C-alpha cells in the first residue's frame with residue numbers, strides 16, 4: 212500500500228496540513244462525487260487532492276471537454292501527482308487553495324461548476340478557512356456545488372454561513388468515518 216505509507220509519513224511531518232493518516236476510501240470518493248452531473252459539468256476545482264483518490268475518479272467521470280484544476284500545497288504530494296497523472300484535462304497546481312480567486316482572475320475563464328474539497332478545515336486558523344470558503348463561494352456559478360468532507364460536524368455552522376443550501380451525508384466505510392457536506396451557491 213504505497214499510498215497509505217506516503218500519507219502516514221506526511222501526516223507525522225505536517226499533521227495540520229495533511230489532516231488524515233491515510234487516503235480516503237473508494238466509498239467516500241463515491242459519496243463525494245454522487246451529486247455531480249458530469250454531463251453538464253465543464254469546470255471542476257479540487258482542493259487538497261493528496262495522493263489523488265478523488266482526482267482519479269473525477270477524471271474517469273468527466274467529459275472530454277471538461278477541465279479539472281487541482282490545488283495541492285504539499286510539495287511531495289504535488290510532485291507525485293505530476294508524475295502519476297498525465298491526462299491533458301487536468302492542471303495540477305502547487306498552490307494554496309486560498310489563492311483560488313487570484314488564479315481564476317489571471318486565467319480569465321468562466322465560473323466554476325463544482326469544487327471538491329478535502330481540506331482539513333478544522334485544523335486551519337479561522338482567518339484561513341474563512342478566506343478559502345469566501346474564495347470558493349465567489350468562484351462558483353449560481354447553483355454550483357461546493358462538496359467538502361470532514362471527520363466531524365464542527366464545520367457545519369461555518370459552511371452554512373457561506374452556503375444557505377446544504378445537506379450532510381455520512382459514510383462509516385472510511386478511516387476515520389466521514390461526513391460529506393454538499394453545499395450549493397444560491398445567491
Ligand SMILES: C[S@@+](CC[C@H](N)C(=O)[O-])C[C@H]1O[C@@H](n2cnc3c(N)ncnc32)[C@H](O)[C@@H]1O
Pocket residue numbers: 228229230231233234235258259260261262263264265282283284285288306307308309329330331
Ligand atoms: C485530508 S487530506 C485529503 C487527501 C485526499 N483528497 C484524500 O481524500 O485522500 C488533505 C489534503 O489537503 C492538502 N492541503 C492542506 N492545506 C492546503 C491548502 N491550503 N491548499 C491546498 N491543499 C492543501 C494537504 O496537503 C492534503 O493533501
